[in-house]
Amino acid sequence: MSTTGIELSSAVKARHRALAETVELVSSMRFAISMLVIIAIASMIGTVMKQGEAMPNYVNQFGPFWFAVFDKLGLYAVYSAWWFLLILAALITSTALCITRNGPKMIKDMRSWRENVREVSLRNFHHKHEWVSASGRAALAGQNAERLRHAGYAVKIVEKDRGTLVAAKKGAANKFGYIFAHSSIIIILVGGLLDSDLPIQFQQWFMGKTAYPGAGPLEPRHRLGAGNPTFRANTLIPEGESSRQATIQRADGVLVQELPFTIHLKKFDIDFYSTGMPKLFASHVEVQDHETGARFPATIKVNEPLIYKGVAVYQSSFEDGGSKLKLTGFPMEGAGHAPFEIAGEVGGANPLVRAGQEYSVEWSDFRAFNVENTAAGQDVRDVKQGQSLAAQLSSGLDKHSGSAGQNANNKDLKNVGPSVQYKLRDKTGQAREYQNYMQPITLDGALFYLSGVRAMPSDPFNYLRIPADDASSVREWMRLRAALSDAALRALAAQRYAARAMPAGSSEALRDQLAGSSARSLAIFAGDGKQGGYTAVSKFLEQVPAAEQKKAAEIYMKILNGTLWELWQAARARDALAPVAEDEAHARFLQLATNALSDNFLYGAPVYLQLEDFTQVRASVLQLTRSPGKNVVYLGCILLVLGVFSMFYIRERRLWVWLSDEPGGGTRALMAMSTQRKTLDFEHEFNEIKAILPMADKTAPAASGGT
Numbered sequence: 070m071s072t073t074g075i076e077l078s079s080a081v082k083a084r085h086r087a088l089a090e091t092v093e094l095v096s097s098m099r100f101a102i103s104m105l106v107i108i109a110i111a112s113m114i115g116t117v118m119k120q121g122e123a124m125p126n127y128v129n130q131f132g133p134f135w136f137a138v139f140d141k142l143g144l145y146a147v148y149s150a151w152w153f154l155l156i157l158a159a160l161i162t163s164t165a166l167c168i169t170r171n172g173p174k175m176i177k178d179m180r181s182w183r184e185n186v187r188e189v190s191l192r193n194f195h196h197k198h199e200w201v202s203a204s205g206r207a208a209l210a211g212q213n214a215e216r217l218r219h220a221g222y223a224v225k226i227v228e229k230d231r232g233t234l235v236a237a238k239k240g241a242a243n244k245f246g247y248i249f250a251h252s253s254i255i256i257i258l259v260g261g262l263l264d265s266d267l268p269i270q271f272q273q274w275f276m277g278k279t280a281y282p283g284a285g286p287l288e289p290r291h292r293l294g295a296g297n298p299t300f301r302a303n304t305l306i307p308e309g310e311s312s313r314q315a316t317i318q319r320a321d322g323v324l325v326q327e328l329p330f331t332i333h334l335k336k337f338d339i340d341f342y343s344t345g346m347p348k349l350f351a352s353h354v355e356v357q358d359h360e361t362g363a364r365f366p367a368t369i370k371v372n373e374p375l376i377y378k379g380v381a382v383y384q385s386s387f388e389d390g391g392s393k394l395k396l397t398g399f400p401m402e403g404a405g406h407a408p409f410e411i412a413g414e415v416g417g418a419n420p421l422v423r424a425g426q427e428y429s430v431e432w433s434d435f436r437a438f439n440v441e442n443t444a445a446g447q448d449v450r451d452v453k454q455g456q457s458l459a460a461q462l463s464s465g466l467d468k469h470s471g472s473a474g475q476n477a478n479n480k481d482l483k484n485v486g487p488s489v490q491y492k493l494r495d496k497t498g499q500a501r502e503y504q505n506y507m508q509p510i511t512l513d514g515a516l517f518y519l520s521g522v523r524a525m526p527s528d529p530f531n532y533l534r535i536p537a538d539d540a541s542s543v544r545e546w547m548r549l550r551a552a553l554s555d556a557a558l559r560a561l562a563a564q565r566y567a568a569r570a571m572p573a574g575s576s577e578a579l580r581d582q583l584a585g586s587s588a589r590s591l592a593i594f595a596g597d598g599k600q601g602g603y604t605a606v607s608k609f610l611e612q613v614p615a616a617e618q619k620k621a622a623e624i625y626m627k628i629l630n631g632t633l634w635e636l637w638q639a640a641r642a643r644d645a646l647a648p649v650a651e652d653e654a655h656a657r658f659l660q661l662a663t664n665a666l667s668d669n670f671l672y673g674a675p676v677y678l679q680l681e682d683f684t685q686v687r688a689s690v691l692q693l694t695r696s697p698g699k700n701v702v703y704l705g706c707i708l709l710v711l712g713v714f715s716m717f718y719i720r721e722r723r724l725w726v727w728l729s730d731e732p733g734g735g736t737r738a739l740m741a742m743s744t745q746r747k748t749l750d751f752e753h754e755f756n757e758i759k760a761i762l763p764m765a766d767k768t769a770p771a772a773s774g775g776t
Contacts, residue, residue: 095159096166104160111156115147121318129527145320149266157258164254175244182236184227188727194741196755200763206233206728206736213726213738216761222724232729239722243745246715249708256705263698268298269317269324280322287325293317295329295359299695302326306334306352307390307688313359315693328693329378331357335366337687339387341438343482350387352689369691383692389415390688392435394489399547399677401669404558406551408544411678413491415686423675427496430678434490437685441485441510485510489680501673504530507680509537515661518543518679522672533672536661539649543679546662549633552640553595553666562636563587570631587632594629594666602667634659721745724758738763 094100118139119126127145128136143150191197202209210233214224222237272278272293281291292314293300302315311333316323332354339350351370356377357363367375375382394413400406402424413419413432421428486508494500504521511517516537521530538545552558567584593605606625613621637659638648649655727739740762744751 092166095163096170097163098167101160101163101167104156104163107156108153108160111147111153114144118144118147120146120148124320126527129525140320146266149270154262154265154267157262161255161258164251164258168248168251168255172248175247179241179244182225182227182238183723183725184225184234184236186234186236186725188232188729188739191725191727191739191741194743196743197739197741198759198762199737199739201731201735201737202763203735206730209736209738210235210726210728213728213762216764217724217758220758220761222722232727235726235728237724237726239724240719241721243715243719243721246712246717246719248712249715250712253705253707253709253712256708257702260698260701260705263701264299264696269293269300272297278324280319280324282322292325292327295327297326297695299697300326301692301694303385303690303692304332305388305390305688305690306332306354307686308334308337310334310390310688315691326693328380329359330380331359332382332691333357334689337387337689339687341440343440347387350384350689352384352691369689379695379697381694381696383694384689385692386690388688388690389435390686391416392686393684394432394435394680395682396489396678396680399543399679400675401550401672401677402554402675404551404555406547408547421493421676426675428675429494431492431494431500432489433492433502435487435683435685436490437487437683439485439488439506440482487680487683489678489683491678493674493676502526502530503674503678505678505680507683509541515657516541517661520672520677522674533665533668534661535665535677536658538658543677545637545658546665547677548640548644549637549662550666550669552636553591553633556592558639558643559591559595559632559636560588562632562639563591565635565639566628566632569635583628587628590625590629591632591636596670600670602670604667604670630659630663633663720748720751722751722754726762 122145124136124145127139131139139145143152147153204212210226213235214226214237217224217235217237220239222239223241224235224237227234227236269278277290278293279290281287300315300317302317304312304315306312311331313328313331315326315328317326333356334352334354336353337350338353340348342348349370351368353366353368354375355364355366356375358378369375369382369384371384374384392415394415396411396413398409398411398421400423411419411421411430413430415432415435417432419430419432421430485506488504488506490502490504492500492502502523506519509516509518512534517534518537520533520535522533523530535543535546537543552562563584566587567580571580571583593601593609595601596605599605606629610618610622610625641648722742722744724740724742727741729737729739731737740759742755742758
């Protein structure tokens, strides 16, 4: 078979050379293979790169420059890019021309008996056999034809001037494999185009449809009618709510797809594995037809879609549907520590004013079920060998905070309870995202309230660990945090520490000197409007000669810890509370609280929001698709299977028997056989035919050839 394309006539070539070369190129096998390779590469890109994501995600991932380059190339929606659709159309055209060029020849060859073959040609065949029969030419031709039909061959007897030719063929359907396989490519690609984004793009190009950017009124130009031939859309329905439309994600917004029915979510069920992964989630819905008004119940599960009026409704995922939240806010800046109440709803926003600054709390998500790995692991705050003094003292929030799931070899999966996720946005539009757990979590043998923070949606959460007090709350830590910001209370704590630390009989000057050192230690750690915590301490100690830094650090930390203890007691006394007992448990709490106070400078929030109560509302995310090309693709797949089967498992065999009269009477028979692929099965079949055809003759074979 030739790999070249359709060759136009010489006259056409002379007048339209460019057209002739184009037709030959497009209809050639090399062009079709090139298109297949390009489609394969594009499909690999579409598989590796997430398709249809929000544009800010791509900007965060690739940066502004490569984001713009990939956007121009259409890599964020490869399968609907104009160049990808153009390649599909070119492949369809090329394959159709290949079938047009070779199909008629194959069908003609299948129907042909090749009866023009001559005796001389048959003698040149490798697989041949010759014998002499006492039967007449006509009788022997009939006998051979009958035996070949019994062997599964189609037979035709042709009378020649000098003899009789028995032509037989078997497996001619092998050539249908080529036609079926190439036709299936066209059918599958056409089905893919029918289910592609092309109909929607056509409406945007020629019917004035535009994506809704998310602001302003929703106009008819943003909506696609219920008769839209193909779409893949999503809709989110909270429990007890209904939806009669879905959204199609576009690069510059969304298109609203009208549905021919309304879906009412009565209840959403979800069950989890012990690992926290969803085991089962299902939507119990009621569907109302817009034309007839008829209603019927249905249950939509994963891999069990609802199909109605040509629209398949799949269970895609689930989200929060607007859970009601009650929280307590604790200030994280300044000396004030009076908590306040705040209520929110997932999907909404609350204004917040702190220290004269205006913020907006945007409630992103709520989860009632969180499974974390709480296995005991190495305390990441441990000082490691080889670190500098500054690194030892200022190991920040990103190094020693986070969930306990960091040791993959030691797992203890537990449900740690509900969590709330929100964004705190200032008046300039800058925002940080937070994730706070409702209940304390046991980590490294102590109870902590975890509050995650991240600056970008693509970043992982880093967690501030607030130690729980004797009442399993954050109030004692908040009291200590507020006291650290109070200069007067710090001075009082320094005086109390100096009086306690100095032995009886010490001079007033020594106590005042120690009190001053203690006050400076607290002031450095508190930051006084600048960066505080261990980072500030490390910078201060860098001023000490290197040979004395270790000893200075030990003295400094001893003074700091003692002064912080007195600061805690002074803060409790101011609030008319009894002093805490001086025992190991409270000493451990103070150590953990000090770590959290240092991390608070990296936390970056003016307030900590502690979840107190909630009313959960779930929402089901459904994917709705209309795929008119699905059955077309199925047909193409069936043809592809038949084509491959025909090409690989059906072998075409041709057989000729030339019968000529012998001068002394009788008939000389010459049999020759050919096939496209010579296999052991063909050799076996040739030997069987060679034995069957002369079997009824009493005359011995005259000659034999072949293997």
